[in-house]
Amino acid sequence: MTSWHQSFTQDLLNQAARAYGVAPETVSHVGGFENLIYGFRRDGRDLILRVTHSSHRSRELIESELHFAGYLAEGGVRAARPVPSYSGRRTETVETEDGYFTLACFEQAPGGLVQAGHPAWGPRLFEGWGEITGRMHKLARSYTVPADMTRRPDKDILTLDPAYLSHPDIALAHGRYVEVETHINALEPEPDGYGLCHRDLHHKNFFVHGETITAFDFDDCGYDYFVQDIAMAVYYASVLGDWARPEADPKRVSEFAKRFLDSFMNGYRREHELGSHWLKQLPLFVERRRCDLCMIFLQNAVAEPPSTAVREWLDRNLEQISHGNTLL
Numbered sequence: 459m460t461s462w463h464q465s466f467t468q469d470l471l472n473q474a475a476r477a478y479g480v481a482p483e484t485v486s487h488v489g490g491f492e493n494l495i496y497g498f499r500r501d502g503r504d505l506i507l508r509v510t511h512s513s514h515r516s517r518e519l520i521e522s523e524l525h526f527a528g529y530l531a532e533g534g535v536r537a538a539r540p541v542p543s544y545s546g547r548r549t550e551t552v553e554t555e556d557g558y559f560t561l562a563c564f565e566q567a568p569g570g571l572v573q574a575g576h577p578a579w580g581p582r583l584f585e586g587w588g589e590i591t592g593r594m595h596k597l598a599r600s601y602t603v604p605a606d607m608t609r610r611p612d613k614d615i616l617t618l619d620p621a622y623l624s625h626p627d628i629a630l631a632h633g634r635y636v637e638v639e640t641h642i643n644a645l646e647p648e649p650d651g652y653g654l655c656h657r658d659l660h661h662k663n664f665f666v667h668g669e670t671i672t673a674f675d676f677d678d679c680g681y682d683y684f685v686q687d688i689a690m691a692v693y694y695a696s697v698l699g700d701w702a703r704p705e706a707d708p709k710r711v712s713e714f715a716k717r718f719l720d721s722f723m724n725g726y727r728r729e730h731e732l733g734s735h736w737l738k739q740l741p742l743f744v745e746r747r748r749c750d751l752c753m754i755f756l757q758n759a760v761a762e763p764p765s766t767a768v769r770e771w772l773d774r775n776l777e778q779i780s781h782g783n784t785l786l
Contacts, residue, residue: 462511465554466494473552474507474561479544493677497566504566505541506674512557515677517549518608520560524548525607526654527676533597535590538564538674567674569667574699578666581721586671587691588725591659594673595684596730598653610654611680613643618753627776628756634779635749641742645683651736655682660694662701685736688726689743692719692786697748697771704771708778708785715744715786741786748775748785 468482475482480498485507488495494509510520524540525548531537541563543550550561572578603609616635622628656663658678664671696715697705705711719740726732752775755768764772778785 462513462556463494465556466509466511466559470552470554470559471496474509474550474559477543477545477550477552477561478505478507478563506538506564506566508562508564510560510562510677512560515560516608517551517558517560519610520549520562522603522607522610523676523679524562525604526601526610526679529601530594530597533593535593535597536670536672537676538567538672540564564674567665567667567672569665569670569672571662572666573661573701578669579699581717582669583666583671584695584718584721585725586669587659587661587664587695588722589728590664590671590673590725591656591687591691591722592726592729594656595653595687595732598655598684599649601654609681613680613682616750619757622753622757622760625756625760627772628753630776630779631749631752631756635746635753638742638746638749642683642739642746645739647683648733651684651732653681653684654679655684655687657682657686658690659687660690660698683736683739683743684730684732685739686743688719688722688732688737689740689747691722692740693744693747702765703767706767706771706774708774708783712786741784744786745784749779752776752779 471485472482474496475485475498478498478500480500485496485498488497488506490508492510492514496507496509498505498507527537528540531539540548542548543561543563548562551558552561572583616639618628618632623632656673656676656679658675659673663675664673692715695718696711699705699714705714752772755764755772758764759772763769
């Protein structure tokens with residue numbers, strides 16, 4: 459738990475509840491990592507309250523995120539819609555000694571999480587995943603940031619404490635990451651393949667109800683190549699379909715990724731057509747995510763030993779990286 463988590467006191471939660479017109483005792487903690495997440499009910503609707511410290515995102519960036527999410531929802535994307543505060547504002551803030559918290563409210567997405575082993579985990583879900591991604595990209599091409607709003611960030615930003623680079627395994631993954639990132643940054647940001655993206659639409663960031671997918675958590679949205687969103691889906695479905703047991707066998711990952719991508723793109727193309735030359739770059743974006751995740755797991759392992767499954771995954775992937783083998 460970081461210090462800013464602890465600085466969101468009961469008194470601040472009481473202020474937040476009042477800002478959304480509900481009694482504090484009706485607001486319950488749901489979870490969260492980069493943000494704090496609470497649930498409550500108002501006017502017969504289940505709602506989500508997200509609390510973000512200013513060290514993670516400024517209020518201006520969150521306002522831009524909510525505007526984009528609302529734009530997508532108005533355009534037919536099944537996304538958790540932002541809900542105004544009791545006073546009608548898009549966001550509210552509460553001040554602390556070490557900055558401030560931005561409050562944002564959303565509709566509760568219907569349904570629940572789905573992962574490998576669930577009856578819904580299969581081609582129809584993967585098509586729906588592709589379809590909602592394709593519609594986001596189609597709408598993003600005509601999205602314009604309002605003049606009074608802050609533009610969301612461009613591309614991926616690696617957050618790595620330089621002190622960790624003395625660790626040989628982290629240095630190995632970082633070196634490969636930099637090599638791949640150099641190739642990606644040389645790509646031309648063409649209008650049909652670049653725009654404002656969700657950038658984190660894995661299967662923990664949407665709920666499934668029947669055959670309907672509802673996306674949420676646009677906290678990482680930014681300008682990027684559209685193939686980045688496709689790579690995230692391919693990578694997480696193939697490697698972390700079961701979150702507790704990452705797939706370490708490269709052959710099984712590659713075989714599943716091909717089947718997944720076929721279904722995903724069937725749905726994607728119903729909404730948006732991405733040039734074949736972009737899909738040829740998919741392995742680069744998948745490789746970048748693999749290196750990034752290796753560094754995240756390795757940093758976490760410094761403080762707490764990983765599970766046997768994660769350790770095996772790390773060993774297999776670091777071996778492949780050391781030999782210059784890509785995942786796809």
